[in-house]
Amino acid sequence: xxxxxxxxxxxxxxxxxxxxxxxxxxxxxxxxxxxxxxxxxxxxxxxxxxxxxxxxxxxxxxxxxxxxxxxxxxxxxxxxxxxxxxxxxxxxxxxxxxxxxxxxxxxxxxxxxxxxxxxxxxxxxxxxxxxxxxxxxxxxxxxxxxxxxxxxxxxxxxxxxxxxxxxxxxxxxxxxxxxxxxxxxxxxxxxxxxxxxxxxxxxxxxxxxxxxxxxxxxxxxxxxxxxxxxxxxxxxxxxxxxxxxxxxxxxxxxxxxxxxxxxxxxxxxxxxxxxxxxxxxxxxxxxxxxxxxxxxxxxxxxxxxxxxxxxxxxxxxxxxxxxxxxxxxxxxxxxxxxxxxxxxxxxxxxxxxxxxxxxxxxxxxxxxxxxxx
Amino acid sequence: xxxxxxxxxxxxxxxxxxxxxxxxxxxxxxxxxxxxxxxxxxxxxxxxxxxxxxxxxxxxxxxxxxxxxxxxxxxxxxxxxxxxxxxxxxxxxxxxxxxxxxxxxxxxxxxxxxxxxxxxxxxxxxxxxxxxxxxxxxxxxxxxxxxxxxxxxxxxxxxxxxxxxxxxxxxxxxxxxxxxxxxxxxxxxxxxxxxxxxxxxxxxxxxxxxxxxxxxxxxxxxxxxxxxxxxxxxxxxxxxxxxxxxxxxxxxxxxxxxxx
Numbered sequence: 001x002x003x004x005x006x007x008x009x010x011x012x013x014x015x016x017x018x019x020x021x022x023x024x025x026x027x028x029x030x031x032x033x034x035x036x037x038x039x040x041x042x043x044x045x046x047x048x049x050x051x052x053x054x055x056x057x058x059x060x061x062x063x064x065x066x067x068x069x070x071x072x073x074x075x076x077x078x079x080x081x082x083x084x085x086x087x088x089x090x091x092x093x094x095x096x097x098x099x100x101x102x103x104x105x106x107x108x109x110x111x112x113x114x115x116x117x118x119x120x121x122x123x124x125x126x127x128x129x130x131x132x133x134x135x136x137x138x139x140x141x142x143x144x145x146x147x148x149x150x151x152x153x154x155x156x157x158x159x160x161x162x163x164x165x166x167x168x169x170x171x172x173x174x175x176x177x178x179x180x181x182x183x184x185x186x187x188x189x190x191x192x193x194x195x196x197x198x199x200x201x202x203x204x205x206x207x208x209x210x211x212x213x214x215x216x217x218x219x220x221x222x223x224x225x226x227x228x229x230x231x232x233x234x235x236x237x238x239x240x241x242x243x244x245x246x247x248x249x250x251x252x253x254x255x256x257x258x259x260x261x262x263x264x265x266x267x268x269x270x271x272x273x274x275x276x277x278x279x280x281x282x283x284x285x286x287x288x289x290x291x292x293x294x295x296x297x298x299x300x301x302x303x304x305x306x307x308x309x310x311x312x313x314x315x316x317x318x319x320x321x322x323x324x325x326x327x328x329x330x331x332x333x334x335x336x337x338x339x340x341x342x343x344x345x346x347x348x349x350x351x352x353x354x355x356x357x358x359x360x361x362x363x364x365x366x367x368x369x370x371x372x373x
Numbered sequence: 374x375x376x377x378x379x380x381x382x383x384x385x386x387x388x389x390x391x392x393x394x395x396x397x398x399x400x401x402x403x404x405x406x407x408x409x410x411x412x413x414x415x416x417x418x419x420x421x422x423x424x425x426x427x428x429x430x431x432x433x434x435x436x437x438x439x440x441x442x443x444x445x446x447x448x449x450x451x452x453x454x455x456x457x458x459x460x461x462x463x464x465x466x467x468x469x470x471x472x473x474x475x476x477x478x479x480x481x482x483x484x485x486x487x488x489x490x491x492x493x494x495x496x497x498x499x500x501x502x503x504x505x506x507x508x509x510x511x512x513x514x515x516x517x518x519x520x521x522x523x524x525x526x527x528x529x530x531x532x533x534x535x536x537x538x539x540x541x542x543x544x545x546x547x548x549x550x551x552x553x554x555x556x557x558x559x560x561x562x563x564x565x566x567x568x569x570x571x572x573x574x575x576x577x578x579x580x581x582x583x584x585x586x587x588x589x590x591x592x593x594x595x596x597x598x599x600x601x602x603x604x605x606x607x608x609x610x611x612x613x614x615x616x617x618x619x620x621x622x623x624x625x626x627x628x629x630x631x632x633x
Contacts, residue, residue, distance in 0.1 A: 237488055244487035244494055245480045248466075252474045255463035262423055264449035264478030264543060273484075369467045369521055372498040 003054040004062045010037075012069045016076040019083055019337065070228055074221040081218035086336050088220060088292065091227035092285045093328035097312040098231075098238040098321065099281030104310070105319030105367070106242055107274035108254030109158075113170035114309040116177035117279045118286030119301030120147040123181065125287045126193035126296050131186065136199045140287050147283025148276045155275055159268060174303045181298040192297025199226070199291050206291075223292045230288060231325075234281050239321045241277065243372050250274050251319070251370075282309075304346055311349045314356050317363025326365050374401045376580050377422075377547055382431035384414075384421055384604075391417040393604040394431070399547065404573070404581040406595030406612070408588075410624055414604040415584045416458060419549050423455055424448040435547070450478045454545035456536045458552045458584075464525035468516060471524050471535050472505035473498075475542030508538040511571050530561045534568060541572070548572075550583040554590055562587055569594050588616070600624070 014034055021027040041048050055062050077083045096118060103109040111117075121143030128139035158169055181187050188194075199206040199222075206222040241247055249270045253260035261267060290296045308331070316327025331352075335345045356363065377399040384392040392414045399405050407415050420426045422433060424445035433440040440448055454475070462471050486493040502520070509516040512534040519527070524535055533553055540548055553569075554562045566589075572579070573594070585591045591598060591612060598615040600608040602624040608615045615621055 240488045240491065241484065244484075245477055245482070246484060246487065248470055248474055249477055251466055251470070252463055255465065256461050258425065258445075259457070259461035259463070260474070261425075261445040262449055262455055263474045263539065264446050265474070266444075266446045369523065370470055371521070372495065 001054070001058045001061050003050065004058050005065045007051060008062070008065045008069055012072070012076075016073070019077065019333065020080070067232070071225075074217050074224050075212075075215055078215060078217050078221075081220050083333075083336075084218050084220040084224055086333055088224045088227045090328050090332040091224070091231040092289055092292075093309070093312055093332055094231040094325050095227070095234045095288070096282050096285035096309055097316070097324040097328050098234045099278040099285070100309050101278075101313045101316075101319065101321070101324050102238055102241070102250075102281075103274055103278035104313060105317075106247055106254070107250040107271060107278075109271060109275055109278075110164075110167040111170050111275070111278065112167050112303075112306050112310065113173040113177070114282055115301045115303060115305035116170075116174045117147045117151060117282040118289065118305070118309075119177055119181065119296075119298075120150055121283030121286030121288075122290035122296045122301065123187060123193070124283075125290045126196050127186070129197050130193055130195060136197050136291050137201055140199070140291060143287025143290070144280045144283035147279045147286070151275055151279035152272065155272055158275075159271070171303070174301075174306055178298050178302055181301070188297070190298060192295065192300070193290075194295050196290055196294045196296070198294065199223075220292075223288075227288065227292075230284065234284070235321060235325065238277075238281070242319075242321060243370050246270070246273060247370065307346070308349060311353050313363075314353050315364060317366045318361075320363055320365050320367040323363050323365035323367065327363070330364075375399070376401045376403075376436060377582075378434045379422075380432045380434075382418075382421065382433065383429045384417055384426055385429045391604050392421065392428070395601075395604075395606050397599060397606065399580050399582060401546075401580055402578050403597065404583065404595045406591040406598040407582060407584045407601065408586070408591060408598060408615070408621075409601030413601040413624070415601055416551055417604070418601075419455060419551055419582075419584070422448075422549065423453060446478070449543060452544075452546040453549065454540035454543045454547070455549035456533075456540055456551055456553060458555055460532055460536055462524050462532055462536055462539075465523055467521050468509070468524055468527070468535055469502055469505050469520045472508065472538045472542050473501050475539040476501050476504070478543060505538065505542060508541050509534070511575060512538070512568050529556065530564055533557075533565065537568065537572065541576070546578075546580060548579055548581045550581065552584050552586060554585060554587045562590060566590055566593050 014030055018027065018030045018034070021030055041051070073087060074084055077087065096114065100111060100114045103111045124143040124146040125136070125139045128134040128142060129136055154173060158166055161169055182190050206226070207219050208222070209219050210217040210221045249260065249265045252263065253265055253267055253270055257267060286301070312327040312331050313324060314327075315331055316323030316325070331349070335348060375398055377397070379395055379397045382392055382395040383390065395414075395418065407418070409415050417426065421428050422440070424440065424443055424447075428441060435451060435453065438451065440451075480497065482494045482497050506517045506520065509520065513531060516531055516534065524532060527535065537550070537553070554565055557565060572581070583591070583595060595612065597610065598612050599606055600615050600618065600621045602620070607620045607624065608618040
């Protein structure tokens with residue numbers, strides 16, 4: 001147990017140091033320590049075995065420890081509202097990634113319209129609050145509902161297609177969505193929707209600066225904690241669905257549709273369920289994004305973002321639930337850390353996907369055997 | 374009692390008649406062998422019985438119910454399970470997962486149990502794993518111990534056993550085995566025959582239809598044999614009689630071979 005918490009603490013300190021190191025020297029030192037630790041793990045099977053054993057034996061403890069460190073993160077980053085924002089964004093990508101991974105990884109439904117479903121969630125919230133005058137907390141749950149409803153109607157033509165054709169249909173959908181949002185009057189066209197009101201829960205506005213235990217945190221910390229809860233709940237729900245009859249049926253039909261049919265699985269029903277569950281969480285991520293940023297426009301939900309969502313899954317590990325968390329926490333902050341890379345962000349993602357598919361197609365944290373815990 | 378009965382079952386692919394007016398009856402608890410050269414329509418028969426192909430004409434009655442036009446997953450739930458000539462296991466999933474999918478249709482817990490009332494799901498899965506272990510243990514105790522390993526790590530004969538267990542897990546009344554000895558050496562085939570004996574003893578009421586090219590297997594396990602050629606049933610009866618049937622010999626050996 002001590003080993004588990006100690007290694008989590010080391011990782012936390014290194015991550016914070018890496019984020020906050022402004023000058024090249026401390027940054028290089030942090031990177032060096034990380035690389036040294038990785039090499040040590042790679043070439044010392046004894047240490048690796050001890051760590052794996054400790055984490056398997058204290059699963060609950062490890063999760064609790066990780067939660068504590070996740071809560072501590074905004075305190076460590078309190079000097080930088082910007083990094084608090086980036087961390088929140090990474091958490092939103094955990095939520096979105098879990099939904100998308102349930103479709104792509106678990107059910108084999110290649111959905112490249114992640115950005116559009118997130119956009120449906122975002123635009124729903126934007127329209128309901130700004131045009132409809134709804135309070136933000138009431139609009140928030142309706143975003144994912146609209147994403148699910150549109151997804152279900154899109155599912156009828158999708159059902160007839162399989163594999164690459166499905167991918168093509170969803171690509172077409174992202175572009176159609178973008179063109180529509182650009183040209184509709186009521187969505188604000190290219191200007192998008194401005195001044196989306198912020199979340200207010202029991203009279204507490206999410207834009208107030210938060211002071212916890214005598215420590216003043218940036219206003220974005222409100223969203224960070226909310227996104228942490230959302231990402232945690234999403235991950236728990238998806239994990240439970242994955243480790244159930246539904247996950248088993250989806251994995252089976254992904255690998256062999258005929259075998260699944262002849263074992264009594266209704267392909268249509270299972271696929272529709274997987275598609276809807278996934279779209280719900282993708283839409284939820286988009287809705288939350290709209291409330292956090294307060295402004296949305298068509299370029300926020302274009303095809304490039306579908307690819308970022310896809311790379312989160314590929315880096316983490318297809319069908320792997322912890323993999324999505326790892327993928328989002330690596331892929332979103334890294335280009336922010338190295339600003340010179342920022343211009344080449346999409347190129348970087350492309351290279352990363354290519355390298356992963358060539359040398360480690362199972363991802364950094366491959367899916368484990370289902371144990372129904 | 375007749376469990377399955379086909380009348381004039383005909384399947385066409387364009388101009389090709391894959392099944393031509395086939396009448397076949399299977400009684401409860403009976404094992405029927407199906408033989409015939411490659412392309413004679415044996416697997417087409419299975420694919421039609423399980424709803425993967427739609428017949429152009431004819432009727433299929435299973436427990437007095439017409440199966441024509443019913444979707445494959447519903448046919449499976451009515452009590453017809455099958456294995457495939459080329460294994461259709463999910464190699465990346467565990468042995469238990471591959472057997473458990475056979476019980477999927479009989480699950481009693483839903484999505485709400487999976488997410489909120491988790492203990493209910495866990496209890497049901499626990500029970501399902503115990504049943505899967507029972508089936509696997511009939512063939513090979515080692516398979517139970519390796520239950521959480523991925524199927525891809527098992528040898529060929531054990532994979533075939535897992536596939537049979539997946540079919541048995543759905544508690545079928547009719548089991549269709551599509552050439553279970555395909556790709557096996559003589560020792561493995563002998564093992565397989567023992568396994569089929571075990572299935573027979575474990576489930577005396579189960580009806581089995583088995584496609585085989587290995588005549589020792591057919592002779593060993595089936596009381597009645599139906600021979601196919603060019604989509605037609607050309608002979609039916611006890612193994613010795615069918616094997617001696619002139620048309621069957623012609624189908625396998627050609628006219629020249631029979632005369633020689």
